[in-house]
Amino acid sequence: MSAVAKKANFETRLTAIREAxxxxxxxxxxxxxxxxxxxSDDETGSNWDNFDRFFKFYNISPE
Amino acid sequence: xxxxxxxxxxxxxxxxxxxxxxxxxxxIDCAYCYLPHRNQRGRMSVETVNxxxxxxxxxxxxxxxxxxxxxxxxxxxxxxSYYAERMPLFDRVVAAGIPVTHSLQTNAMLVSEEHxxxxxxxxxxxxxxIDGPAHIHDRKRQTRNGQGTHAAAMAGIARMQNRGVSFxxxxxxxxxxVRHPDxxxxxxxxxxxxxxxxxxxxIEGVNKTSSITTDGFDDRFLGFLERVxxxxxxxxxxxxxRELDDAEGRLLDKHPRRNSQTEPFINLSVAYDGDFSTxxxxxxxxxxxxxxxxxxxxxxxxxxxxxxxxxxxxxxxSEIDAGVEACRDTCAYFAVCAGGNPSNKLAENGAFDSxxxxxxxxxxxxxxxxxxxxxxxxxxxxxxxxxVE
Numbered sequence: 001m002s003a004v005a006k007k008a009n010f011e012t013r014l015t016a017i018r019e020a021x022x023x024x025x026x027x028x029x030x031x032x033x034x035x036x037x038x039x040s041d042d043e044t045g046s047n048w049d050n051f052d053r054f055f056k057f058y059n060i061s062p063e
Numbered sequence: 064x065x066x067x068x069x070x071x072x073x074x075x076x077x078x079x080x081x082x083x084x085x086x087x088x089x090x091i092d093c094a095y096c097y098l099p100h101r102n103q104r105g106r107m108s109v110e111t112v113n114x115x116x117x118x119x120x121x122x123x124x125x126x127x128x129x130x131x132x133x134x135x136x137x138x139x140x141x142x143x144s145y146y147a148e149r150m151p152l153f154d155r156v157v158a159a160g161i162p163v164t165h166s167l168q169t170n171a172m173l174v175s176e177e178h179x180x181x182x183x184x185x186x187x188x189x190x191x192x193i194d195g196p197a198h199i200h201d202r203k204r205q206t207r208n209g210q211g212t213h214a215a216a217m218a219g220i221a222r223m224q225n226r227g228v229s230f231x232x233x234x235x236x237x238x239x240x241v242r243h244p245d246x247x248x249x250x251x252x253x254x255x256x257x258x259x260x261x262x263x264x265x266i267e268g269v270n271k272t273s274s275i276t277t278d279g280f281d282d283r284f285l286g287f288l289e290r291v292x293x294x295x296x297x298x299x300x301x302x303x304x305r306e307l308d309d310a311e312g313r314l315l316d317k318h319p320r321r322n323s324q325t326e327p328f329i330n331l332s333v334a335y336d337g338d339f340s341t342x343x344x345x346x347x348x349x350x351x352x353x354x355x356x357x358x359x360x361x362x363x364x365x366x367x368x369x370x371x372x373x374x375x376x377x378x379x380x381s382e383i384d385a386g387v388e389a390c391r392d393t394c395a396y397f398a399v400c401a402g403g404n405p406s407n408k409l410a411e412n413g414a415f416d417s418x419x420x421x422x423x424x425x426x427x428x429x430x431x432x433x434x435x436x437x438x439x440x441x442x443x444x445x446x447x448x449x450x451v452e
């Protein structure tokens with residue numbers, strides 16, 4: 001598969017799984033269920049990647 | 064408007080992660096460590112901590128919760144009294160309306176009763192670096208004399224557990240550990256941690272090799288993920304696996320992704336002597352063939368915003384931006400990654416303005432593909448169940 005086709009295929013699957021999640025609630029992770037991911041964490045309406053969950057440091061608060 | 068003037072009017076930050084290098088010294092000598100100065104015994108002074116705080120408060124870069132992480136050396140080389148003198152200095156930040164959480168990442172070997180008192184008093188979020196059972200851990204995490212460190216780490220963990228100090232764990236995955244998924248999973252489950260993060264061994268900083276470049280690692284890593292996933296499903300995800308949570312979140316979250324390692328002043332790293340850097344925390348103290356260092360100033364003398372016109376900063380930001388654009392143009396996974404890790408790009412590819420790294424391949428691509436398959440299967444299962452009802 002070419003790089004262009006692979007990109008298109010992944011993006012198609014990504015769109016589909018996000019649409020499915022809207023009704024089916026697919027997440028297993030507590031963070032997602034608790035809204036820590038589904039809510040934007042930033043003044044710009046974005047969610048930051050590579051922050052404390054993703055990087056070397058993994059400090060999460062007790063639930 | 065001149066470029067430098069434009070740069071100075073840009074809104075940057077907010078700083079979310081402040082890494083303070085209490086000391087660069089580490090009591091052990093892990094085979095995969097990226098830190099270059101772990102024999103040096105300097106300490107960050109009270110004056111330097113106050114200079115960090117002054118600098119942040121006088122900038123416009125504190126606009127939300129701040130996580131302070133004491134790291135980039137073994138933090139518990141320093142006694143509890145060291146932190147008891149410095150953590151309250153952040154009351155000024157709290158008084159300015161900014162919530163502050165202290166955290167540290169430790170090998171747990173030097174945990175004392177006084178450290179436990181400190182953790183409980185200041186609600187310090189503790190992360191323990193331990194690579195699973197002794198026969199795996201001791202292969203890479205050794206003293207300078209080549210002795211394993213597992214027993215001492217477990218003694219420190221027991222001390223924290225006896226005092227009711229909760230902690231999460233980070234486990235570096237090597238080509239050895241991915242061959243033992245059940246042992247690794249069971250180790251952390253038995254340890255009682257709420258969450259474990261798997262850092263895949265990287266080529267980064269002064270660490271120039273990795274065991275994961277061996278033939279067949281991809282299959283072994285995917286096999287590891289599959290088995291860990293099965294165990295986590297059977298345990299109803301009581302113990303959280305960062306890589307699985309994270310991949311799931313990246314795939315399902317509809318908000319735009321931003322990458323704190325490719326944009327300035329989301330992460331701020333300050334060395335023990337006040338030198339500071341941004342983007343990837345691993346850059347502080349390191350160098351490359353093309354860059355003498357990644358220090359953009361010193362908190363005692365350089366207002367953070369002045370960094371925006373620092374020639375070194377401008378050049379590095381331009382290279383990092385070019386690398387992000389190259390990822391955007393070429394990578395299928397850009398929507399769930401947002402540009403990769405610049406320090407990995409530099410270490411592996413020799414340039415920030417490059418694209419795929421081992422970290423991308425394993426942590427982003429393979430993990431996203433793995434979790435996409437799981438989510439699609441879960442969606443199918445839920446649709447079938449709904450159809451039956």
